[in-house]
Amino acid sequence: MDKGYFDFRKITEQQDELDFKNKVPCPNCKKPIPQDATMCLYCGEEVYFHKKPKWFVWTAIIAIIVFIIFALGGF
Ligand SMILES: [Zn+2]
Numbered sequence: 001m002d003k004g005y006f007d008f009r010k011i012t013e014q015q016d017e018l019d020f021k022n023k024v025p026c027p028n029c030k031k032p033i034p035q036d037a038t039m040c041l042y043c044g045e046e047v048y049f050h051k052k053p054k055w056f057v058w059t060a061i062i063a064i065i066v067f068i069i070f071a072l073g074g075f
Pocket of ligand 1: 027029030044
């Protein structure tokens with residue numbers, strides 16, 4: 001029983017370690033919080049990690065493609 005309990009704790013610790021890799025320091029209190037968090041779990045500060053919306057990415061890609069077409073077209 002004791003051994004099984006120990007193994008469970010070991011697995012939990014490993015998961016914590018993995019989660020830590022996906023965390024970033026809070027700009028306010030510097031504690032690790034999930035990258036996709038919108039507010040700090042510790043100090044309550046609202047945080048955004050420069051996540052660009054999908055439309056922005058597609059607009060940038062289309063702009064680059066249009067630029068290349070014009071560049072190759074010799075305009
Ligand atoms: Zn914080």
